[in-house]
Amino acid sequence: MAATGQSQSTASSGAAIYFAILGIVTTAFGLADILVTAAGSEFGYGILEIPNDIFRGGWGGLIVLSAGLFYLSGTRNIGDIHQFAKVAMGSILIWIMAGCDIFAMITESIPGGEDGPWLNTLPGFLEVYASPYAPAVLLLPFSLVVIYYIYQRK
């Protein structure tokens, strides 16, 4: 019994550390989105590209920032269901953002363009999915870890 309690506590502290780090990175990405949009400049590094339009960079940046704050706020006493719900909500916000970006890629990759054929060619189709990616897409795999903890709670 005591061993189970100890392993739960270890898992909780592991989750708290993981989501605290993820929260810091997510908050930083959200702030970067908003700052890049406000400055009207472009920013790209490796596979990362920060969108600078008012919709994805401004509105979207606000959502990424909120996701980061949800993570950070939920990490204290993460074993409590209400606190853990904040962490789950942070991940849900990332899924909404990344899901929209991926859906936009899918819709862009299917048609063949104004002067091209009805459907895109295979290279044209694959090209749409190539990097660089928006911060939410890069955060997506890391946010999925929350599913593991949801099942662990069950």
Add this chain to the structure above:
Amino acid sequence: MTLGLEERWTLIDRISKATVTFGKYEHTLKDAIGELTVKPLTGIPVAIAILYGFWSVFGSFAGTLCTDGFFVKLFDGYWLPWIQEAFPGQGDLLYRILVDAGGIDSGEFVLSDNCFEAFGALTSGLFVAIGVVLPAIVIFYLMLALLEDVGYMPRLAVLIDTMLHKIGLHGYAIVPTILSLGCNVPGVAATRILETKKQRFIMMTLLAIFIPCGAQIGIMEKVVPDLLGWILLYLLIGYFIFGYILNKIVPGRAPEFLIDVPPYRRPLLGNIAKKVGGRIRGFFTVALPFVMLGCAIVSVLYLLGVIQFLGDLLAPIFVNWFGVPAETAGPLVAAFLRKDLAVAQLSVIEMTEYQMITAVVLVSIYFPCVATFAMMLKEGWKELLGALAALVVVVFAYGGLIHLIGILLGVA
């Protein structure tokens, strides 16, 4: 057999013992997430994210995939050239109304090269109805049905209740408001969920003036995508300013509302299909005929010179009061019948970004479309007259205010 009072209570106790399980209820993750989405501090960021998702999916599906990806090519590349050739009497009155209003160059009738400029009922009318509005309506109602079935809409109603009370409405007013973003007709019908005449009047007036329908938003996204955010922001600000004023001057009650917030549920495909199917059928039978008819009437009025005449007559008001170029007078007059096409017409007129924002906002607040007009009449002619009186005041006051803001900012 008649039971005495004591025996009834005993029976109730026996039944409840047999059917009810007593114990300590532990909150589940679903409950905790449900609570987070109704508390303002956490619920507002979630609402912002859900609305972002709504519009992002709407734009990607309706704009990028359907309209730009396939329908523009289908209508401009195949349908328009075919019907221009196949329809007899090129340049005749009937041809210009149904197929292509065209243009005159060196005394010769010149055909249009895209469906936006053709202005025929069978070209522009069909393209707007099928190529622009239909995908917008389908994805809009699909997303709305998903949010309803998941159980998010009642939470949004609770979240926005305090804000909507400031304009004499309550949280459930969000339902007609969001429905109107698809089509104003079901939006006006949905005002019946509000309890008092005052609330229904305020809601109907605000919907008719400040809520652009899916057709308009679809066209705006196609022709002025960079300015869409600013246009919607101006409309949103106007919605609250004039809602507040209407609440102060319209007599009547604005009661509180009680709502049962259901738990989040997995949406059922059958339910969603039924809802979306019913709403799209409603759009096809009620609103679509008006879209086609409106297109034909606008063509006739253009050909008879009525719109040009009214445009010239009203141009000084548009130029001096609203600060938009004189050329916008024609589309703004035509907006009485076809707001979406009026936006498309505005997009080809040379003007500054601020003037474009002003002109498109004016088109939106200018007059309800004919289908909405008919629906409002069904709700009562007194309400309709009241809403129209409010509309005239709002157009001049808000249009002038936007111009004034532009002058103060040095952009008008």
